[in-house]
Amino acid sequence: xSFSEEFSDALKxxxxxxxxxxxxxxxxxxxxxxxxFDQVESWTRETVKHFGRLDGAANMAGVLPKSIxxxxxxxxxxxxxxxxxxxxxxGIMHCLKAQLAVIETTGAIVNSSSIAGLIGRVxxxxxxxxxxxxxxxTKSAAKESGPRGIRVNAICPGKIITPMSDASRNMKIDxxxxxxxxxxxxxxxxxxxxxxxxxxxxxxxxxxxxDGGWNC
Numbered sequence: 640x641s642f643s644e645e646f647s648d649a650l651k652x653x654x655x656x657x658x659x660x661x662x663x664x665x666x667x668x669x670x671x672x673x674x675x676f677d678q679v680e681s682w683t684r685e686t687v688k689h690f691g692r693l694d695g696a697a698n699m700a701g702v703l704p705k706s707i708x709x710x711x712x713x714x715x716x717x718x719x720x721x722x723x724x725x726x727x728x729x730g731i732m733h734c735l736k737a738q739l740a741v742i743e744t745t746g747a748i749v750n751s752s753s754i755a756g757l758i759g760r761v762x763x764x765x766x767x768x769x770x771x772x773x774x775x776x777t778k779s780a781a782k783e784s785g786p787r788g789i790r791v792n793a794i795c796p797g798k799i800i801t802p803m804s805d806a807s808r809n810m811k812i813d814x815x816x817x818x819x820x821x822x823x824x825x826x827x828x829x830x831x832x833x834x835x836x837x838x839x840x841x842x843x844x845x846x847x848x849x850d851g852g853w854n855c
Contacts, residue, residue: 640664641686643671643679665690673700673730676737683737693742695835699751700730703803704765712764720765727769728776735780735791744788749834750777752793754850770795774846781844790843792834796827797850817852 640657644650650668657666667689669682687693704719731750738748755763756770777793784791797815798804799822816822827849833839834847848854 641667641669641682641689643669643673643682645670645672673733674725676733679730679733680737683734683741687741693738693746695747695749696734696738696742697749697751697831697835698731698734698738700726700734701751701753701803702726704763706762707766708762711762715764723765724769724772727766728772731773732776735776739780739784739789742789746788747790747792747835747839748780749831750791750793752777752795752846754795754797754848754853756793756795756846757848757854777846778844785843790834790839792839792843793846794827794830794834795846795848795850795854797822797848797853799824799827799849815853816850817855820851822849822851 642650642653644653647670650670654666654668657664667686669685671678671682673679683693702723704723706714706716706719710716735748735750742748750773752773753766753770755767756772756774760767774793774795777791780791801824804821830847830849834842
């Protein structure tokens, strides 16, 4: 497995956690800013060099705007807009571009969109726009790579209990899912694993909601 992150401390923690649970796992890590294509391409090439091939990838890059739930479009800060779009959309595109150049036939890629990529949200324009665009990018990539036997899908999580979700505390959404609870990280991870596996061999271009019945 090959992981990248912008912050080295987070990478060390991920690698340590995996090795603790799976001592036999081979894990390599790279500090990467997904907004920089050269860094993304280098990470991808080094991964293929190390393991000999690339069979699957999960592109989970994402940030929330500081103004989430607080400021509307008429108050949108352009630096914040560019940062969110740069990571959430352009970062995913950089990963796709590098991966599609080297991935094996019958490989699979999963991109991280969001419930915000399926519906609108008040005072959250930059994030919603970026995640809608990831859904569109995923569908375009699926059309392009389908003839090669490569599948590209997206996940669209609702609110999941993670450190990132703590940053969205300005948005009161706990009661919006039909199941009246927040999601667990493992409930997202199992869908990603399914989409990367042969069990989903005829699924591509899909944007799968993992939201406890929020968007229904």
